[in-house]
Amino acid sequence: MKNTNPAEKVLEIINRVYYRGLTTTSGGNISTIDEEGNIYITPSAIDKGRLTLDDIIKVRPDGTVEGKHKPSCELPFHSNVYKLRPDIKAIVHAHAPAIVAFAVTRTIPNVHLTSHTEKMCSNISTSAYSLPGSLKLGNIIAEEFKKGYDIVMMDSHGAVVGGKDLDEAYSLYESLDFAARMQINANTAGCSLAEYRTKNKIEPPAAKTFVNGSQSEEEQKQRQEICDLCKRSYTLNITSCLDGTLAVKLEDGSILITPAGKDRNSLTPEDIVKIKDGQVEEGKTPDPTYAMLLSIYEKHPEFNTLYLAYPPHIMAFVLSGKNFNARLIPESYIMLRDIKTAPFSALADGTISETISTTVPVVLVEKECVLTAGKTPLQAFDRLEVLEYSANSVLSALKLGNIASITDAEVKEINENFQGW
Numbered sequence: 175m176k177n178t179n180p181a182e183k184v185l186e187i188i189n190r191v192y193y194r195g196l197t198t199t200s201g202g203n204i205s206t207i208d209e210e211g212n213i214y215i216t217p218s219a220i221d222k223g224r225l226t227l228d229d230i231i232k233v234r235p236d237g238t239v240e241g242k243h244k245p246s247c248e249l250p251f252h253s254n255v256y257k258l259r260p261d262i263k264a265i266v267h268a269h270a271p272a273i274v275a276f277a278v279t280r281t282i283p284n285v286h287l288t289s290h291t292e293k294m295c296s297n298i299s300t301s302a303y304s305l306p307g308s309l310k311l312g313n314i315i316a317e318e319f320k321k322g323y324d325i326v327m328m329d330s331h332g333a334v335v336g337g338k339d340l341d342e343a344y345s346l347y348e349s350l351d352f353a354a355r356m357q358i359n360a361n362t363a364g365c366s367l368a369e370y371r372t373k374n375k376i377e378p379p380a381a382k383t384f385v386n387g388s389q390s391e392e393e394q395k396q397r398q399e400i401c402d403l404c405k406r407s408y409t410l411n412i413t414s415c416l417d418g419t420l421a422v423k424l425e426d427g428s429i430l431i432t433p434a435g436k437d438r439n440s441l442t443p444e445d446i447v448k449i450k451d452g453q454v455e456e457g458k459t460p461d462p463t464y465a466m467l468l469s470i471y472e473k474h475p476e477f478n479t480l481y482l483a484y485p486p487h488i489m490a491f492v493l494s495g496k497n498f499n500a501r502l503i504p505e506s507y508i509m510l511r512d513i514k515t516a517p518f519s520a521l522a523d524g525t526i527s528e529t530i531s532t533t534v535p536v537v538l539v540e541k542e543c544v545l546t547a548g549k550t551p552l553q554a555f556d557r558l559e560v561l562e563y564s565a566n567s568v569l570s571a572l573k574l575g576n577i578a579s580i581t582d583a584e585v586k587e588i589n590e591n592f593q594g595w
């Protein structure tokens with residue numbers, strides 16, 4: 175169940191920020207404001223690893239404080255932003271390592287790397303350095319929000335984001351962190367993406383709808399499987415909270431697919447969207463790439479699962495166009511085989527079906543995303559996980575020395591001993 179009590183929501187989101195590794199126990203603060211103008215904010219100097227509900231502080235409109243601690247020292251910028259931007263009802267400020275890397279170099283993460291990050295994070299500005307907790311810093315930040323920005327990079331400090339609620343503010347912060355990590359990883363691969371702008375647009379077609387009847391046991395099981403694997407991908411940092419499209423085919427040929435704009439950490443079986451004969455389950459919105467994936471299923475009836483995602487390490491190769499060789503360790507080659515690339519246009523017009531197959535189950539879609547296929551949901555997930563972890567290893571190996579790829583003879587030996595699809 176989602177929290178509606180403001181103090182409970184603050185506790186839920188600050189736990190998420192902290193345990194996602196987006197801030198330290200002593201750094202960062204978040205708040206939300208209710209209809210009466212009461213601000214619920216994290217406390218000052220209390221361990222973020224062990225917060226409880228009665229640690230959250232309420233600050234009334236007249237400035238009186240209710241709670242057993244002092245409110246965060248950054249209360250001035252929170253209250254200033256709420257005064258100047260009545261549409262903003264929640265603020266997240268944190269010191270994620272990748273975002274701090276940009277803050278200390280006084281640069282802004284390129285938010286135009288993918289259609290997803292561009293959509294989420296384009297409304298971004300910067301602010302000059304000032305002492306944490308000072309009125310001056312409060313005014314500097316609030317001025318940027320007053321101009322209409324929703325994300326403000328703070329020189330030599332971090333970032334602060336505002337949203338209509340804490341879920342939105344959190345997802346903005348996390349998307350910014352993903353953009354920052356993708357760009358840093360591409361730099362490690364030897365490619366600067368500072369000026370790069372995606373040209374890709376993903377517009378789902380208008381679709382007829384149908385009313386879904388009673389669900390078979392198979393459908394119920396696969397709906398739960400999609401939720402479990404999406405949560406796992408999110409927990410392992412392979413996807414961010416709003417990306418990753420997982421599609422699974424049922425025995426009758428209909429497809430179950432992830433919904434657009436719903437948190438991957440808390441999907442429920444009823445959030446999953448069924449597509450039958452090209453029609454969309456009534457009252458639900460599938461991920462915008464659903465029609466592209468349907469055309470792949472048409473050409474490849476042997477596929478059970480397709481997983482499209484933007485994992486931050488392999489995206490360094492996807493975005494920079496650098497070759498990615500899966501002949502790293504036998505286990506990576508066994509799962510990934512010889513990876514091919516395809517242009518985004520091939521994903522959009524369905525000709526990617528000519529590239530992806532049972533012998534090429536992993537495709538890098540140039541400048542956009544990765545796509546894995548599997549004969550079960552777990553196998554497609556496994557491929558995505560191996561792909562992302564292998565990319566992480568390659569980026570680390572580049573700092574150590576030359577990579578000794580496994581040879582053609584060794585690959586032949588693997589093929590003789592480990593079946594592919």
Ligand SMILES: [Zn+2]
Binds near residue numbers: 201202267268269331
């Ligand atoms: Zn701070």
